[in-house]
Amino acid sequence: MEKIFSILKNCSLFDSIQEEDFPAILDYLGGTAKHYRSGDIVLLTGEKTARLGIVLNGQAQIIKEDSLGNRSIVAQISPAEVFAEAVACAAAPSPVTVVATADCQIFFLPVNPLFAVKEAVPVFCAKLVANLLKVLAGKNIELNRKIDYLSLRTTREKLLEYLSAQHKRAGGNPFTIPFDREQLAEYLCVDRSAMSRELGRLKKEGILDFKKNAFSFT
Amino acid sequence: MEKIFSILKNCSLFDSIQEEDFPAILDYLGGTAKHYRSGDIVLLTGEKTARLGIVLNGQAQIIKEDSLGNRSIVAQISPAEVFAEAVACAAAPSPVTVVATADCQIFFLPVNPLFAVKEAVPVFCAKLVANLLKVLAGKNIELNRKIDYLSLRTTREKLLEYLSAQHKRAGGNPFTIPFDREQLAEYLCVDRSAMSRELGRLKKEGILDFKKNAFSFT
DNA sequence: GAAATAACGTTGCATTTGCAACAAAGGAGA
């Protein structure tokens, strides 16, 4: 249990909550840890869950399959990271599968108590809810940003929109991006080589300059 | 004030909260209404706000402009609908502009008290927070679904993925969709005529049949 | 019921894309 706490305190859900309040929170919400072997399914597509998950150790992956059965990796989940918080709060069937990619322990935190309040909510627990709000809101913003890029029609537009956002965020030239070419293409949902071709054109036209991950507008 | 309550009780944030608790909530969080004339800006792109908005009457629009200055309408907001809840909770600069498209009253509800709890949170207020969680989580799911469609490369794939989701949701043939062609094309971020062409192909190939908004897989 | 309007389908064409296969550049390790 001690060990669990030491990981949870790095989890964004427990931001600015004293470790001494952890037992009270877990007592209030419930919460159990479970061990998975590499390859085990943690959450299956279509399943509903009333508990969000936190990886304690090991590794898991979020996987999505489309209607044709093609699998793609949505995200890696590392220790202290939260997953399934949206499906748990919305009581919606999971659009993704979560699978352990290494032996791991996962902590499950029930959220229904938050929706069935009968009496005043203690401070430490309210803080956790506030953190949960922040997490959800942050993901919301992130998803919206991604949709902005994806809703553009051409690779060129997607690149320009994404890069000017990074440019703006960095506050000027030069700026770096957190992806290599392969990952950037996957993020923008375009073909890597076609993207590379378009980057080449932008450089030739004098709109953009770049070297590896360092870009600058000209 | 009476009138405000009668609208708020239809707002998802106040689900299963007794109207008699409204004053206490507003007292706890603060909250003010403001009047806008048609054309007034309610929230500007890049602005931060610590208050979410609820339209009391009239109409407003969420507008997004990309880096080239092209405007597009993201959503209409009608009475009792909530907006800006994510930017308020995440304390992030707004990616969109909100503008009044008719004379309207908007109610602003501060969210910082939720993040600065010092003592136990009263029941009615915890319920509001739970509702807020649900709203955010629901939007999250919705956004994720949209990204699933948008991340596919071809119009055909987007159509098939979207339509089979609707098919699944409806539980079989036939099923109807909530968009006309124009809106569906905008939702999937493709050209309407190209989409129409693709729908025609799917029908000719015997994969799909449709008449107006009624579709069925064959 | 006729005219007007909106929604939907069709098609030609220039452009863009994905795909595949390969070339070039950089880095890591022996």
Add this chain to the structure above:
DNA sequence: TCTCCTTTGTTGCAAATGCAACGTTATTTC
């Protein structure tokens, strides 16, 4: 330094896309 391997850039080509213009079919309005 040389080799292996990863990352990035290049290119030919068939297919898909956006765009624009127009034809056709509902739907509304008077």
